[in-house]
Amino acid sequence: MKVSPEKPFQIIYSLFSHEFLGLLFESFVVQLDEKGRLSFAHQNISHVNAPEFSSGLDETDFKLIKWMDDMQQEAIVKKFDTKKLKPKEYLRKIYDPKTENKVVQELIEHKLESLRAKVLENLKGKRFFEMGNDGNPIWREINIMPEKAAVLFHFRRNEDNTHYFPTIKYRDAPLEWQYRNAYLICHEPAWLVVDYNLYSFKKGVDGKKLQPFLNKKFIVIPRKVEDQYYKKFVTQLVASFDVYAKGFDIKVERSLPRPVLSLSDLPSSPKTDLFGNKLEEEEEDKIVFDLQFQYGDYAFRSEEKASNNVELEQIGDNYIFHKVIRDLDKEKSYGDYLKDLGLPVKHARYSICKSKAFGWINAYKDNLEEMGIRIQQAPTQKGKRYFIGHANISVEVKENIDWFDVHAVIRFGSFEIPFNKIRRLLLQGKTEFELPNGEIAVIPNSWFVNYSEMFAFMEEHEHDSSQQSLVLKKHHIALAQELQTGNLLKLKLSQKLEKLRNFNQIEDYDLPLTFKGVLRPYQKAGYNWMRFLNEFRFGGCLADDMGLGKTVQTLALLAHEKEQHPETTSLLVMPTSLIYNWELEARKFTPKLKILTYTGSQRIKDISRFAKYDLVLTSYGITRMDVDLLKGFYFNYVILDESQAIKNPGSIIAKAVNELTCRQRLILTGTPVENGTMDLWSQMNFINRGLLGNQNMFKKQFLLPIEKKNDQDKAAKLHAMIKPFILRRLKSQVATDLPEKVINVKYSTMTPEQEKAYEEVKGYYREKIVKEMSIPGMKNQQFALLRGLTQLRQLANHPRLTDKDYTGDSGKMEDVTHMIESTVSEGHKVLVFSQFVRHLAIVKEYLEKENIKYAYLDGTTKDRQAQVQSFQQNDEVKIFLISLKAGGVGLNLTKAEYVFLLDPWWNPAVEAQAIDRAHRIGQENKVIIYKFISRNTVEEKIMALQERKMALAGELISTEESFMKSLSKEDVEALLD
Incomplete structure (x- = not known):
């Protein structure tokens, strides 16, 4: 009979017996x-039509309906019947004694028991009925008791047997339940x-323990099976439930748990391949922690998570x-506490390396004692006993004249x-040693972590013939200060040396009177820092960004050294291409310095000459070749420019510079680390020998942990x-100290091949033009002169600009590519200008070979704006190659920080316009400009002529033509000299 959802209705749940599946539930509305009573009008409700009656259902009803649907024969059979038989036919086959399948029967019962348990747990507050034989779903109502009943199991042992039976109490009153047609709806857990x-039951009683007694007073256990029965059944029952016994004893231990942290050895085994060869070094042996709880x-x-444990005696x-x-709950609190201390032994045993284990014990022993957690050692086969007390290390470092004295007290x-x-x-790397009482002490891992570097750097020092002590070189001050900051040692320093901790506290030193320049604030701070290091005989690495004036800061220091130690000589080693630049800068800022340039195949190999000079300039190549000679002279300073040249400690040049003898060392570089951490070791070891230990120690202590383990x-x-x-x-850090734009001239030295090609062309035009200049109609020679000068300028850049078959190098190109590498590695953006498209093509070739992303613009470029946006907006695009004509107008390149002008132009106004592509409104960066000039070429002479003519005329040279017109015969001869 249909039920109308528009009229009052109620959902009810009914219990019926299925001929094969046993007791099942079904849902009805x-x-x-008119009086609100249940009528005979009802209909089955399933999850399909339940939404129609949602006005009278709650969330639990929808769950109950779905679970009851899942236990109907159609749903059960669907999960097991692979042959698609009718449900009744399939079940008859499974349950018929002749064709039965016990495995499937068990699976079906397990599924139904799970559903019955879920249904019964959620029936509270619902109306529940037994179904009549005629299918009436509300035949007889069953009351769901609101509280759980308790079961007490009784054992009465006498001379012949043991009687066993359960009693039930509800609200502390005995419940009569035997011989009353009682039945179990569900066994796991019991619902009766x-x-x-x-009724439901406390402690999740299994219905199978009640089932035998529905129509029986007790079960008799004969004496002959008593022993086995007590061990297997009664022990389990006593552990889980309340038991009353007569004829044997049940002793109950109730107390607070006493936590015990047990530790034992877990030897490590080496890892081997199939042939038994060791693949790795053996790991350190481990200690296993096992948390146990003592009750009596x-x-x-x-x-072991059983709430009650029973042992039979x-x-x-x-x-x-x-x-x-x-x-x-109390046990859990101890497990949580240990986990918070870094020892997760809550659910299982926990193993860690031995030194870490004892380091942990040493760190938290007081905490454990305060919490009442006892540490004990499990007995070992060899009878080995570990020291589990307090271990303490106390280190004091005192400043001496030339070193630090180290005193340490260690207690176990x-x-x-x-x-x-x-x-x-x-x-x-050893962790264990034996104490006088025979116990094995394990060095805590924190000592390895905190002190291993310091202990490695210590040296033995004899105060007198009878006493040896340990000392630390003064350049290890930072390591001592770091340990002091972590309260790992006491450090006593002079007030002056304490200032090295904070660079800002270094005092201000006067500039030498012979220094002819003005240092920007950050440059003056750099000079102060070098002077401070000088006082303590520390070596230093000046690693400012390219263009910030490492050269001028160093020259100021060298001028000071001349004033303080006029009888000494310093050595400056650099790439060959930089020697001329250093000469020019020294002439400009320190004209009083007497400088010897020790280079070239014609150099005089007489080191006694060095004493007549304040500064000797030489190259890495010459140093490598003449090291046996050079190491015989004691220099004041040995300074390495572009010191990444010695980044590989195994290289010949790195070994050579380390053989040089001197009072003080200094290195200059914009990129102290190019490839890896070992770059740093090589350069630091040069300036402060032993600062980072030897190579092997450095690899073990720093390189491998940092590069392999990201420590x-x-x-x-x-x-x-x-x-x-x-x-x-x-x-970016010193932007406020920089002017709007800084212009540097970078002088390059031509390679021998390049110089030969240049001289040939220069000789040809000199003979052709200068000889004909005396002939009237000199104006007719202007075109030839322009052509000759252009060709020479191209050769000064790279001979490939005039000869595509040229296979040699170019000095300028070597310098350009080196500086591009430096700026890119430092993350800067660079505009590269040339008036020769073929010159840009050579640079482009290099960038593509090195996988350096770039933007490009010349007169043939169609997507100008796309190239500009790429440079401006894409952080990966660091280089913008631009030809003079294409880049003259309409560009706004405010992201650039550097401008490289690969060749000088006749017209300084055009050059200025190129610079202004980067340096204009909207520019957030200070711009550093580098003009690349090849030494002893027409480029250098054009620049000198431009300056002289501009000064004389007081006007800009605007075009090549006007420049040519302004040239005298002497000018032309000078250009082609």
């Missing part, structure tokens, strides 16, 4: 009469219907059940251990150690 009341005489591991004819009631409990013994063990702590410690000796200012 029943129409209510007695007198149309539905009984102990339980933390991962038999004394003669008597049985005693020892029941321990555990406080799992009451034993004081010699410092040198622990230091040797730490350096060897941030090691990286921080390395940074702290070298920080006082590296001064690096980025262009």
Whole structure:
């Protein structure tokens, strides 16, 4: 009969018996009469039509309906019937004794029990009925009892047997349930219907333990099977439920758990390949921590989660059940506490490396004792006993005249251990040693982490013939200060040396009177820093960004050295291409310095001459060749420019410069690290020998942890150690100290092949033009002169501009590519201008070979704006190649920080216009300009002529033609000389 959802109705749940599947539930809606009573009008409700009646259903009803749908025969059969039989036919086949399938029966029952348990747990507050034989769903109502009943299991042991039976109490009153047509709807857990009341039970009683007693008073256990029955069944029952016994004893232990942290050895095994060869070094042995809880005489591991544990003891004819009631919440709190301390032993045993294990114990022993957690060592086969007391290290570092004295006291409990013994063990990576009482002490891992570098850098020093002590070189001050900051040692420093901790506290030094220049504020700070290092005989690395004036800061220092030590000579080593630039800068800022340029195949190999000069300039190549000669002279300073040249410590040049003898060392570089951490070691070892230990030690202590394991702590410690000796200012950091634009001239030296090609063309035009200049009609020679000068300028850039078959190098191109590498590695954007498209093509070829992204613009470029946007907006595009004619107008390139002018132009106004492509309104960066000039070429002479003519005429030279007209015969001869 249809029920109208528009009229009053109620959902009810009904229990019926299926001939194969046992007790099942079904859901119905029943129409209510005018008095609100259930009528005979009802209909089945499923998840399909339930939404029609949603006005009378809640969320639980929808769940119950779905679960009841899932237990109907159609749904059950669908999951198991692969042959698509009719549900009744399939079930008959499965349950018929002749064709039955016990496995499928068990699977079906397991599924139904799970659904029954879910349904019954959610029926509270619902109306529940037994279904009549005629299918009436509201035949007899069952009351769902609001509280859980308790079961008490009884055992009465007598001479012949043991009687076993359960009793039930509801609200502390006995419940009559046997011989009353009671039945179980569900077994796991038990749900029992007695007198149309539905009971559930505390402690999740299994219905199978009640089923035998529905129509039986007790079960008899004969004496002959008593022992086995007590061990298997009664023990389990005593552990899980309330048991009343007569004829044997049940002793209950109720107490707070006492936590015990047990530790034992877990030897490591080496990893081997199929042939037994070792693949890796053996790992350090491990310690296993096992959290246990003591209740009286009984102990339980933390991962054993049974709330009650029972052990059976038999004394003669008597049985005693020892029941321990555990406080799992309290146990959990101890597990959580240890996890918070970094030892997650909550669910299982936990193993860690031995030194870490004892480091953890040493760090938290007081905390553990305060919490009442006892540490004990599990017995070992060899009888090995570990020291589990307090270990302490106390280190004091005092400043001496030329070094730091190191004093350390090390204690393991009451034993004081010699410092040198622990230091040797730490350096060897060993963790264990025997104490005088026979216990094995394990060095805490924190000592390895905190002190291994310091111990490695210490040296033995003899104060007198009878006493040896350990000292630390003064350039390890940063390491000592870092340990002091972490309260790992006491450090006593003079007030002056303390200033090295903070660069800003270094005092201001006067500039030498012979220095003819003005230092910007950051340059003056750099000069102060170098003077400070000089006082303490520390080496330094000036690593300012390209264009910030490393040269002028160094020259100011060298001018000071001339005033203080006029009898000494310093050596400056650099790439060959930089020597001329240094000569020019020294002439400009330190004219009083007597300079010897020690280069070329014609150099005089007499080092006694050096004493007559303040500064010797030489190249890395010459140093490599003449090292046996040069190391015989004691220099004041040895300074390396572009010191990344010695980044590979195994290279001949790195070995050569380290053989040079001097009072002080300094290096200059814009890129102290190009490839990896070893670059740093090589350069730091040059300026402060031993600062980072030897190569092997450095690899072990820093390189491998940093590069292979990304160890941030090691990286921080390395940074702290070298920080006082590296001064690096980025262009962005000193922007306020920079003028709007800084113009530098970069002089390049032609390669021998390039110079030969240049001289041939120069000779041809000199003979042709100068000879004919005396003939009237000189104006007719202007075209030939322009053509000749243009060709020479192209050769000064790169001979490939005039000869596509040329296979040699170009000095200028080497310098340009080197500086492009430097700026790109520092993350800067660069505009590269040339008036020769073929010159840009050579640069482009290099960029593509090196996979450096660039933008490009010449007169043939169609997508000008796209190229501009690419440079302006794409952070990966660092280089913009631009030809003079294409880049003259309409560009706004405000992202550029550097401008490279690859060749000088006749017209300085055009050059200025190119610079202004970067330096214009909207520019957020200070712009540094480099003009590349090849030495001893027409480029250098054009620049000198431009300056002279502009000064004389007081006007700009606007075109090539006007420039030509202004040239005298002497000018032309000078250009072609």
